[in-house]
Every structure is written in C-alpha cells, then in structure tokens.
Amino acid sequence: MSIPGILTGEFFINGDEACAEGAIAAGCRFFAGYPITPATEIAERLAKRLPQVQGICLQMEDEIASMAAILGASWGGVKAMTATSGPGFSLMMENIGLGMMTETPCVVVDIMRAGPSTGLPTLVGQADVMQARWGSHGDYGVIALSPSSPQEMFNLTITAFNLSEIYRLPVFVLGDEMVGHMSEKVVIPPPDQIPLVSRKGPTPSASAFLPFMPDEDLIPPMACAGEGFHVHVTGLTHDEQGYPVITSPVHERLVRRLVDKIRLNAAKIIQTEALGLEQAEVVVVAYGCTARAAREAVTRLIQAGEKVGLLRLITLWPFPEEQIQKIARQVKAFIVPEINYGQMAYEVERCAQGRAETVLLPLMGGTIHTPADIIEAVKENL
Amino acid sequence: MKIRYQPAVPYDPQTTCRIKEEQHGLHPDDIYLKPGRIPHIWCPGCGLGVVLHTYINGLKMAGLQVDQAAVVSGIGCTGRVAGYLDMDTYHTTHGRAIPFATGLALVRPDLAVTVFSGDGDLFAIGGNHFIHAARRNINLKILCVNNFNYGMTGGQAAPTTPVAARTTTTPYGNFEHSFNLPFLAYASGAVYVARWTTFHARHLVTAIAESLTKKGFTFIEVISPCPIGYGRPNKLGSGLDEMKFYRENSLVQNGTDPREADIGLKGKIIVGKFIDQSRPTFDELYTENILSKFKREN
Numbered sequence: 001m002s003i004p005g006i007l008t009g010e011f012f013i014n015g016d017e018a019c020a021e022g023a024i025a026a027g028c029r030f031f032a033g034y035p036i037t038p039a040t041e042i043a044e045r046l047a048k049r050l051p052q053v054q055g056i057c058l059q060m061e062d063e064i065a066s067m068a069a070i071l072g073a074s075w076g077g078v079k080a081m082t083a084t085s086g087p088g089f090s091l092m093m094e095n096i097g098l099g100m101m102t103e104t105p106c107v108v109v110d111i112m113r114a115g116p117s118t119g120l121p122t123l124v125g126q127a128d129v130m131q132a133r134w135g136s137h138g139d140y141g142v143i144a145l146s147p148s149s150p151q152e153m154f155n156l157t158i159t160a161f162n163l164s165e166i167y168r169l170p171v172f173v174l175g176d177e178m179v180g181h182m183s184e185k186v187v188i189p190p191p192d193q194i195p196l197v198s199r200k201g202p203t204p205s206a207s208a209f210l211p212f213m214p215d216e217d218l219i220p221p222m223a224c225a226g227e228g229f230h231v232h233v234t235g236l237t238h239d240e241q242g243y244p245v246i247t248s249p250v251h252e253r254l255v256r257r258l259v260d261k262i263r264l265n266a267a268k269i270i271q272t273e274a275l276g277l278e279q280a281e282v283v284v285v286a287y288g289c290t291a292r293a294a295r296e297a298v299t300r301l302i303q304a305g306e307k308v309g310l311l312r313l314i315t316l317w318p319f320p321e322e323q324i325q326k327i328a329r330q331v332k333a334f335i336v337p338e339i340n341y342g343q344m345a346y347e348v349e350r351c352a353q354g355r356a357e358t359v360l361l362p363l364m365g366g367t368i369h370t371p372a373d374i375i376e377a378v379k380e381n382l
Numbered sequence: 383m384k385i386r387y388q389p390a391v392p393y394d395p396q397t398t399c400r401i402k403e404e405q406h407g408l409h410p411d412d413i414y415l416k417p418g419r420i421p422h423i424w425c426p427g428c429g430l431g432v433v434l435h436t437y438i439n440g441l442k443m444a445g446l447q448v449d450q451a452a453v454v455s456g457i458g459c460t461g462r463v464a465g466y467l468d469m470d471t472y473h474t475t476h477g478r479a480i481p482f483a484t485g486l487a488l489v490r491p492d493l494a495v496t497v498f499s500g501d502g503d504l505f506a507i508g509g510n511h512f513i514h515a516a517r518r519n520i521n522l523k524i525l526c527v528n529n530f531n532y533g534m535t536g537g538q539a540a541p542t543t544p545v546a547a548r549t550t551t552t553p554y555g556n557f558e559h560s561f562n563l564p565f566l567a568y569a570s571g572a573v574y575v576a577r578w579t580t581f582h583a584r585h586l587v588t589a590i591a592e593s594l595t596k597k598g599f600t601f602i603e604v605i606s607p608c609p610i611g612y613g614r615p616n617k618l619g620s621g622l623d624e625m626k627f628y629r630e631n632s633l634v635q636n637g638t639d640p641r642e643a644d645i646g647l648k649g650k651i652i653v654g655k656f657i658d659q660s661r662p663t664f665d666e667l668y669t670e671n672i673l674s675k676f677k678r679e680n
Contacts, residue, residue, distance in 0.1 A: 004676075005676065029489075030485065030488070030489055032481075032484075032485060051672045051673055051675065051676050052676045053676075054673055054676065054677070056488050056489065056668065058484075058488070060481060060484075060514070061481075061510055061511065061514040062510065064478060064481070065478070065480075065481035065484070065510075065511050065514070066481075068474065068475070068478040068481035068482040068484075068485065068511075069481045069482065069484050069485035069488075070485055071474075071482055071485065072454070072472070072481070072482040072483055072484060072485025072486035072487075072489075073485035073486065073488065073489045074485075075470075075472060075485075075486055076485065076486045076488075076489035076490040077489065077490070078489040080485065080489075094475050094478075095474075095475055095478060097475075098474060098475050098478075210393075210395075213393070225452050225470040225486060225490055225493060226449060226450075226452070226470065226490055226492065226493050228449050229470075230416070230448070230468050230469050230470060230471075231470055231471075232416065232464065232465055232471045232472075232473070233471070233472045233473065234464075234465060234472075234473035235473060235474065235475060236473065239393060240393045243416070243418070243419065243465070244465055244473075249390070249391040250391075252388065252390055252391070253390050253391065253392075253393070256387075256390065
C-alpha cells in the first residue's frame with residue numbers, strides 16, 4: 001500500500017529528518033515551530049514535506065506561539081507537533097502546562113543542547129530531562145521518550161504521537177544534538193505496517209456528554225471544535241463539565257487524575273532495553289546518545305567475562321522505578337553516564353533505596369562519553 | 383513511597399450548577415449561553431456583559447450558527463467571556479489566545495474563530511502575537527475590550543492607560559505613552575479596523591457581524607467602563623457615568639486615519655469604522671501557492 005507523499009523504504013538521513021518523517025508517518029498534519037539549533041532541520045524537513053501530504057507547516061514568531069498553535073490545531077482535530085531545543089523548551093513551558101491541564105494530545109520534540117541559557121548551541125547536552133519532568137508549574141504526569149539513533153527518532157516520534165492520543169497530553173521526544181545530527185540508515189515501513197492510534201471521541205448519542213468525565217482508564221473522550229459538543233476548554237481548574245470551579249475538592253480530583261492517568265498506566269508505557277542483566281553485578285543505566293557508548297562498553301566487558309549489564313532507558317518518564325528497584329537487590333552498583341551534572345542519576349539513586357551504590361559519570365556538555373570512560377568506571381566498581 | 387490520600391469528593395451532577403440551570407431558557411438568548419454559568423463574575427457597571435451580548439447579536443446578524451464559530455480567549459476579565467458562551471470555547475494562557483487561535487483557525491478554516499480578550503492580554507504580554515497574526519493576515523476576528531487597565535488583578539497600569547491616569551501601579555499618575563490600538567492594528571496589516579464604545583451597542587453589533595463575514599485579520603476595539611479598577615481612582619464615577627461620558631464625548635467619524643485615533647484620559651473618543659480593505663489571507667496564499675502544487679486527484 002502506498003499513500004501519496006508518504007515515504008517507504010531505506011534512507012540515509014539524520015535524526016532530525018527521521019523525526020520529521022516519523023511525524024508524517026504518524027499522521028501529523030500541523031507543525032508550528034521556530035528555528036533553533038540543533039532542531040532546525042526538523043522544521044526545514046517539515047516545511048518541505050508537510051505540504052506534500054496537504055499539511056500545514058508554520059514558522060511562528062517564537063516558541064511560546066509555536067506551542068500555543070499546536071494546542072489550537074489539536075483541538076481542531078489534527079495531530080500536531082513542535083520541535084525545539086533548550087531555550088525554546090523553556091519558553092514553551094507555560095503552554096505545555098496548558099496542554100497538560102486541558103489534556104491536549106500533541107508532540108513536543110526537544111533536541112537537547114548544552115545549557116544553561118544559550119550554552120553550547122551546536123553541541124550536545126542531556127540536561128533538559130528534569131525540565132521535561134517538572135518544567136511547568138503545578139502537578140501533572142508526563143511521558144518522555146529518549147531515542148538513541150535516527151531510526152529511533154523515527155520510531156519513537158510515532159510512539160510519542162500514539163501515546164499522546166491515548167493518554168491525551170503533550171508527549172516529549174527528548175532527543176539530543178548527537179542523535180539529531182547523526183546520519184544513519186533509517187528504514188521506513190509501508191504505512192499499513194505502522195500501527196497508529198487516534199484519540200477516542202464521544203459516542204454520537206452523548207446528549208449529556210461531559211467533556212472531562214474520564215472513562216475507567218482515567219482518560220476522557222475528546223470532542224474537538226465544530227463537532228457540536230460545545231466544549232469549554234480552560235486552563236482554570238474545571239469540573240467534569242469543563243466549567244471553571246475554583247474549589248479544592250474539584251482541584252484534588254482533577255490534579256490527582258492528571259498524575260494518575262500516567263502513574264497508574266506506567267507499566268503499559270515504559271520501554272527499556274536490557275543487556276546482560278541476569279548475571280550482572282554492576283549495571284550501566286544510560287539513555288540517548290550516551291546509551292550507544294554504554295552498549296559498546298558493556299558488550300566489550302561481557303566479552304571479557306565481566307558481570308556487567310546495561311539498562312537503556314527508552315522511556316525516561318514515567319521512570320522505570322520497579323525495574324531499578326528489582327535490579328538494585330541484585331547488583332553492587334549502578335553507573336549512570338549522562339551529559340549533565342546528575343539528573344536521571346537522582347532517580348536511579350532514589351529507586352536503589354540504598355541497596356546498591358549509584359555512581360554518576362557526568363559530562364557538562366559539548367562532548368560524549370567514550371566506551372573507555374564507561375569501562376573504567378565499571379571496573380572501579382566491580 | 384506510600385501515599386495516604388485525603389478522601390476525594392466524587393463528581394455529582396445533581397449538585398453542580400443544576401439549581402442555576404433551572405432558570406436557564408427564560409431569556410431567548412439563553413440558547414447562546416452555557417446552562418448554569420450565569421450569573422457572571424463581572425463587577426456592577428462593567429461593560430463586558432454588553433460586549434458578550436453584542437457578540438451574540440453579531441453572530442445572529444452575520445447569519446452564523448454557533449457550530450460555525452469558535453471563541454478563543456486569553457486571561458483577565460475579558461478572558462472569562464469564553465466560559466459563558468454555549469459553543470466551542472477555549473480559555474488559554476495569558477497573552478497566547480492569538481497563537482492558539484491561529485492553530486485552530488488554520489486547521490478548521492470552516493469556523494469563524496473570534497479572539498476575545500482585553501487590552502493587557504492582547505497588547506502587553508501578547509503584543510508580539512498580535513502584530514504577527516495581523517502581518518500574516520490569519521483569518522481571525524479580534525475583539526479587544528479596552529478598559530485602560532488590568533481589571534482582574536485590581537486596577538494596574540496597562541499599555542493603553544492614558545498619560546496622567548491613576549492606577550494602583552501608577553499612584554502618581556501614568557507617565558508612559560500609551561498605544562493607539564487602531565493605528566497599531568492597521569500598521570500591522572489588519573484588513574478591518576473599528577472602534578466603538580459599549581454605549582454604541584448597535585454599531586458594535588454591525589461591526590462584529592461585518593468582521594465575522596470578512597476574510598482575514600479583523601480588529602475591533604471596544605472601549606468599556608471599568609468603574610472599580612479604572613473609574614474610581616480617576617474619579618470617572620459609576621459605570622453609568624462612564625456610559626454618559628461616552629455618549630457626550632464620542633465622535634463618530636468613519637474612515638478616520640487611525641493615526642488620529644489617540645485616546646486621552648478625558649478628551650474626545652473618536653469611534654467608527656476606520657479601515658475596511660482586502661488583501662490575501664494566509665489560508666488563500668498557502669493553498670494557492672503551496673498546497674495546490676501537491677493537490678492530487680483523490
């Protein structure tokens with residue numbers, strides 16, 4: 001099966017371009033963004049590609065507007081995405097909160113560079129992972145995915161759209177400069193082999209439709225603009241009717257559900273990749289481009305007969321707490337290489353609960369870990 | 383960790399708004415208002431009720447059903463308009479109604495999308511979005527209720543506060559220059575620019591109807607009383623006194639050059655339809671120049 005404008009086959013493209021193709025394959029037909037290194041290639045690719053599938057690609061006046069525009073497009077019933085890097089991600093935070101509060105499906109790609117502030121615009125960083133978790137004010141659950149290759153930039157962008165449509169929230173793809181700018185073979189399957197999900201809508205007979213009344217899965221069906229349901233959508237605390245209600249009982253119910261819809265479904269959302277965990281005494285926990293060096297290091301160590309394993313985080317949020325807790329009972333230490341001064345290492349340490357040591361292998365940004373760096377750190381802890 | 387929750391109160395449709403809903407339908411225009419949402423939160427003497435009703439009448443005059451339209455609002459007193467209308471309404475973040483509405487209007491070109499917001503929301507925190515949406519000529523209907531101050535937070539200075547006016551953040555009088563909104567809208571590229579006061583309710587209905595049926599970025603400024611936040615510190619009297627002031631001091635001058643439309647603290651207010659012109663909308667240009675290249679048979 002082929003659809004006009006949809007690519008199928010093998011391509012040698014970079015991670016940013018693969019992300020753009022993933023969006024198109026996922027059914028994204030609206031992109032709003034603002035140029036920023038190292039995410040610009042996503043906007044450039046979509047400016048060329050979206051019109052080919054009758055989609056709209058819009059360069060906004062800033063990242064605040066970009067985030068607002070994709071929320072508006074999503075309520076218009078279209079799958080929508082934006083892409084940025086650290087400074088733009090900071091600007092998007094308020095409207096990300098609006099997306100969380102109004103349960104608006106969309107995808108936000110952050111190709112991480114080294115910060116804070118303007119930092120190293122062209123060089124790699126992984127220091128936005130806690131910002132992705134906690135960046136907007138207030139409590140809400142989040143989903144963030146961490147691709148390690150251009151192929152995964154393609155695959156996980158599709159996954160991000162599917163999760164956003166299922167759980168009704170902005171989903172983050174936390175790429176990094178290294179993966180975004182790296183060119184590799186990317187295989188794009190035929191459209192009928194790519195499973196896609198669309199948001200559930202109200203049943204046609206829903207005369208007493210309550211737009212924020214959740215089903216048993218904690219997710220309310222979504223009625224978009226022009227469908228005749230007259231939904232009021234507000235960033236204010238709202239009841240199941242969607243009406244603003246400024247009281248603590250309604251807030252308690254709403255915020256608890258915004259967190260629980262992710263927390264209670266974490267097992268269905270979380271993806272990890274494991275290597276050599278069964279025998280391991282030391283486990284490397286890594287994600288993004290860092291996981292590539294970690295995989296090489298662990299592979300070499302296993303070949304040399306060392307009891308070492310790798311846990312690659314494909315899903316950063318929700319964090320695989322139970323998996324870390326389980327491994328912590330078995331191993332002496334976790335080694336956490338990341339291109340920041342300790343972010344996911346805190347999560348690992350929290351879940352290890354003192355049962356295993358957590359060793360952070362930080363880089364402040366601009367360069368990546370080598371397998372030798374990781375091998376050395378593992379050997380010190382075996 | 384273990385979590386010990388406070389007991390949650392389940393949703394009970396019987397106690398939520400039902401009492402107020404019983405009164406719903408007594409007024410013929412109640413079909414435009416969400417059941418159970420009236421009475422509104424606005425102060426006595428506020429002009430927002432007038433503007434809400436003129437919007438409803440504007441829809442009727444334009445021959446639009448509520449399902450052919452949507453309203454996006456920002457934050458502030460005017461931002462609350464969206465919550466009262468029984469249609470698809472979106473109450474967004476402070477200053478960001480226009481970019482939200484841009485996304486909505488572009489993917490749903492069949493809907494007449496109105497942005498309803500105040501002068502602070504649209505021209506202070508949201509000023510950049512206003513000029514860019516006007517430049518692009520996005521098909522948006524901007525209805526700006528200008529009360530010369532931040533009403534919701536209790537009467538602070540806005541970019542529209544006239545020189546010498548007192549607000550809680552300009553206790554010795556405001557000595558910043560203020561925006562001339564029709565001139566700003568025109569200079570940014572709006573195809574329709576009008577200003578009326580809440581005293582000119584019928585003119586306003588016509589203006590809203592005209593803007594709803596006009597393609598492109600339209601701008602209507604509605605001068606509105608805020609007796610609590612702005613009237614009291616400036617000794618303008620009650621809401622009724624402000625309406626009398628509008629009657630006595632407004633000059634209807636259609637076609638006025640927007641450059642001449644400045645407003646002072648107590649001087650004349652020039653009202654009327656200032657600009658009504660045409661230029662291609664973003665939709666038209668994008669469809670004709672870009673999408674048409676890739677339009678396929680099916």
